[in-house]
Amino acid sequence: MLKTKDLSYWYQDASQPLFKEVNLEFEAGQSYAILGHSGTGKTTFLSLIAGLDHPKDGEILLGDRSLKQIGLTNYRRHDVAIVFQAYNLFAYMSPLDNLLTAMAITGAEHAGDKAYASQILRDLGIGDDLITRNVQHLSGGQQQRVAIARTMACDAKLVVADEPTGNLDEDNTHAVIAQFQKIAHEQQKCVIIVTHEPDVAAQCDHQYRLENKQFTQLA
């Protein structure tokens, strides 16, 4: 469902591109892991996929339409859900309000449905006692799960996550990855995860490594 066509990117002050002429394809109902050393450009790549920036060269296609044609704001609102390292939650809201806000902005099918949002949080282990508490009073793992719950509450078919397990212990890491798998397989979404950990990558359906400006699929 998502294709990159000769995708290249470089920062203004860099002499070399981070990656060059990348051609990849991501399918709905599948999960993808992207590995690579620090500073190779994984987050940068993900930000392009998430519609946070324009590629320097080449294009990204959703179905047969390029992101440029769709419009980045429109694309972000309807087609992609993002989980970033810093969880990107609204600090002044409760978990429930975070979900409801995202659902309202993206115009999700279940927008305004508190029961639906509460159920998703409950499924991810955010109990009713935490649901209306300020998110800043939740632990890192709990916040991460709220961020994941938010991607599930919205209708976007593409979910991108940047090191979603970076701050989590082993048990939580396992639970979170299982949740992503569930999103991919049960909700028929396309999940793309950037990670350092080979264990995490191994649980995904496909693995890619970013090295020498190119993505290579691992066996």
Added chain:
Amino acid sequence: MNFCKRAWLNVWAKKGRSVLLILVSAAILMFVLAGLLIRSAAIKATNQAKADVGATVTLSANRQAAFKQMRQSSSSSSSKSSRPKLTLTPVKLSDATKIAQLSNVGSYNVTSTTSANAKSYDTVSTSTGMGGSSSGGPGGMKSGSSSSGDTQIDGVTATSLTSDFSDKQSKIVKGRGITTSDKNTNHVVIEKELASQNNLSVGDTMTFKQTTGSKTTVKVKVVGIYKASSSSSSTAGPMSTDPSNTVYTSYTLANSIKGSKYAGTADSVTFNVTNPSKVSSVKTAGNKLISSSKYSLSTDDASYQTVKASMSSVESFANKIVWLVAIAGTIILALIVILMIRERRFEIGVLLSLGEARWKIVAQFFTEMVMVLVVALAIAGVGGKFVGNQLGSQLVSQTATTTQTTSSTTSNQPGGSSQGGGGQPGGQGQNGGPGRTTNSTKQANTKLAITVSAVDLAELGGFGLAITFLSIMIASGGILRLEPRKVLIS
């Protein structure tokens, strides 16, 4: 509207920050309100003062033209030994009625001043220090110098229309003043001291003797007694008689004492201009109705101009406060909002990553500020009245003193010119003449009434909205250009 809900959640979650913002906004609004209040009070007071003070146009003989003529005749007929004569044409009342028909002219007062000698009574002599010498007899000092008598007769249309009475320099203490109904009667109003010295009271009669012509005796009836204030006696020049010897009559009686040829004339006629700002147009229109070689129209709107000037300075000061505070407030608020919004870059990034429209993000900030503003407005409404009152009273006491000084200098001018005129020979003992319209005590009662009305609050609310809107717009310049990637990835 989702951004409204977000705004509320944010304001509520960050209570401390919200309270601080409310206090800052309230302080700014309070000063704006104070400025607005002073301005509206100043406008009100200006209108009131303008209506109170009034202005006059006076029709009198054209002295300048008369002097010129006198000089011309004296040079052309230098061979003749006779002294040049200054002939002042008395004002015709028919002219006066024509001018009275002009628009913006209200009531008018006919003044005809003359003098007579006491017959049935004794005049009051000034008993200060060397008073002994002057008390040689009634009119002793004056009788020799000219044909003027010891009693000054002020013929008027009505005493209430004279500046002395309207300025409260003189007051009726018994009986009544001269009114229009006293026309063609022998009614007089005399001063309290003259009355008590001669045991005269309302209803009594007294007699004068004409100073000129057949020197016939005139019998008059006292209908009222007035009290001249000490200030009016102190302003009297050294050569005049004691002010207590001034008797008010209808101008018709004064004219008949002057002589039969003075019927239907006056020394001067003073018209009250209902709208003081129209004084010069009344003068222009009036000049078309009279023979300018014989008569002249002079205006007196000095006190109106003084009040106008001082009040407009209050007004412009208030305007300056409003603008200064509004500009300073906008800058302060804009800085706070800019800092606040910078601190919320991450949140903005999250919103943008969710695909939120940029204008809705700005709208959220604006909504938050409006919520803050509503509370601040209530606080400012209470506090602004207090600040406005303090500032207002300060301002008025300050301008009142400046008004007093300016008005006292301007009121000197008519007095000064009439003194110069008083030095010339002849005349019917014209004491002061047409220039005697001083309003020096009028301006003091300009007080600023500070009240907070719903309109003021609405205006203030509008101001607050404009300030916050501007601040948010300035601060949002960055948001609208912000790239979410730069915020979220670092």
